[in-house]
Amino acid sequence: MDCDRFELDLHRLDLRFAGSRLVEPRAVARMAQSIERCGQIVPCIVVAAPGYADGSAEVLVLVDGYRRVAALRRLGRDTAGVEQWACNLTEALLGILARTQDRRFAIIEEALLLRELVQGLGLSQHDVAQRCGRDVSWVSRRLHLLSGLPDAALAAVRGGHLSSWAANRVVAPLARANAEHAARLLAALAEVPLSTRELQSWFEHYQQAPRTARERMVSQPRLFLDALQANEAGRAGERLRDGPEGACIGDLRCLEAVIARLRKRVATLRPVPRRLIAAAPRLRAAIDALTTALEREDMHDPDGDPRRSAQLAGAGAQPARDQPPAGTVAQYRAAHSA
Numbered sequence: 001m002d003c004d005r006f007e008l009d010l011h012r013l014d015l016r017f018a019g020s021r022l023v024e025p026r027a028v029a030r031m032a033q034s035i036e037r038c039g040q041i042v043p044c045i046v047v048a049a050p051g052y053a054d055g056s057a058e059v060l061v062l063v064d065g066y067r068r069v070a071a072l073r074r075l076g077r078d079t080a081g082v083e084q085w086a087c088n089l090t091e092a093l094l095g096i097l098a099r100t101q102d103r104r105f106a107i108i109e110e111a112l113l114l115r116e117l118v119q120g121l122g123l124s125q126h127d128v129a130q131r132c133g134r135d136v137s138w139v140s141r142r143l144h145l146l147s148g149l150p151d152a153a154l155a156a157v158r159g160g161h162l163s164s165w166a167a168n169r170v171v172a173p174l175a176r177a178n179a180e181h182a183a184r185l186l187a188a189l190a191e192v193p194l195s196t197r198e199l200q201s202w203f204e205h206y207q208q209a210p211r212t213a214r215e216r217m218v219s220q221p222r223l224f225l226d227a228l229q230a231n232e233a234g235r236a237g238e239r240l241r242d243g244p245e246g247a248c249i250g251d252l253r254c255l256e257a258v259i260a261r262l263r264k265r266v267a268t269l270r271p272v273p274r275r276l277i278a279a280a281p282r283l284r285a286a287i288d289a290l291t292t293a294l295e296r297e298d299m300h301d302p303d304g305d306p307r308r309s310a311q312l313a314g315a316g317a318q319p320a321r322d323q324p325p326a327g328t329v330a331q332y333r334a335a336h337s338a
Contacts, residue, residue, distance in 0.1 A: 003086060005043055007079045010069060013046065014059040020112035021066040023159050032071040043083040044068055047092040060084065063092045090121050097132040108157050108164040111142040118143065148176045152186045162189065163196045170203045184218045192222045201225065 044065025051059045062069065065080070072080050085092050093113055097105075105113070117123045118139075125143070129136045145168050146154075153171045156162035162171070175182035194202065202221050205228065206214055217224045239247065266272065 004084045006082065006084075008046070008060065008082045009079055010073065010077070012060060013044075013069065013080070013082075014049070014051075014061040015066070015069075016061055017063065017113070017116065018066055019158070020116060021109055022106055022157065023070075024067065025160060028067055028070045028074060031067055032074045035068070035071055036075055040068065040072070040081045042068070043081040045085060045092065045096065046082045047085050047087060047089055049089045061089060061092075063089070064096050090117065090123065091131075093117055093121075094128065094131045097128075097134075106164055107142065107145065108154075108167070111145045112154075114139055114142050115146060145172075148172050150175050150179070150182060150186065152183065156186060156189065161193055162186075166196050166199045170199050174203070174206075181214065181218045185221065188219060188221050194221060194225070198225055201228075 042065075045063050046060040047063055048058045049061045051057045060082070063085075065082075069080055085095070087095070093116065097110065097113060114128060117128050118125060123131075125136055125139045128134075129139045145164075149167060149172045153162060153167045153175070157164055157167050171182055171186065174185065189199075199221075202217065202225060205224070206217055209217060242249075266276070269276070
């Protein structure tokens with residue numbers, strides 16, 4: 001592709017695609033440090049296109065290099081090194097998307113550029129896919145990311161307040177189910193942001209929560225997570241205090257609850273399925289084995305009963321588990337020696 005390289009005043013750049021780029025202040029700061037140390041190594045890409053007003057005067061539209069321009073402005077520079085491509089705007093955007101190995105776009109940025117090509121410039125998904133070296137399913141998947149995503153969520157992603165994953169896995173499905181709750185959640189996140197992991201945990205609990213609890217969750221997501229963490233810390237303290245004995249008692253209570261629930265369900269079955277009847281003996285055998293194990297361990301663990309410990313301490317040496325009592329051995333020897 002033919003191109004010219006030169007220095008261009010920043011104020012002459014047409015930044016019409018700024019809305020399709022993520023802001024990423026930290027990345028801009030790192031790039032500013034690099035430019036200050038080494039200079040601008042990679043030029044910005046511009047193409048000549050009709051202006052917005054009447055289409056008569058040409059402007060230089062920035063198609064790639066928005067982060068570099070932001071870094072240059074951060075450093076107080078007035079000009080940028082640009083590379084002008086000798087093509088139209090559509091071909092330039094397609095070329096940028098085809099060069100993802102040189103410039104790694106975020107998925108949401110790719111989706112926004114594709115939307116500009118399809119909706120703004122009138123290309124079909126098939127044309128876009130063919131001309132940027134992709135398949136139609138890739139284009140369709142990217143565009144689907146934007147469907148149902150509120151403008152506020154897009155703004156939050158661009159501003160670095162919300163990850164692309166959270167926007168598409170949490171906010172988008174929430175907006176499709178309850179647009180009001182999605183708007184309230186975004187408003188709350190603007191005040192008190194959550195990490196992606198925290199937001200994932202919040203959404204998992206939201207899906208299981210009753211309607212009244214959801215109303216509070218969307219208004220104060222941070223308060224909900226803090227309460228959840230406090231409850232978990234309390235349960236962890238109880239588990240540490242009760243030890244394995246408490247865990248076993250909790251499991252037994254769960255078994256009791258499951259059996260009680262089964263009894264209620266069985267009462268509604270007419271007739272009772274044969275496979276259910278066949279499963280009952282296995283359950284009985286498992287409970288009998290558990291009861292035997294508990295009794296056996298209780299007999300051989302004197303720590304559980306101080307009185308048994310005292311009795312065993314004064315009883316002298318005890319026979320091994322696989323040996324008969326001493327009296328029985330004496331009687332056997334007397335009978336055979338006579």
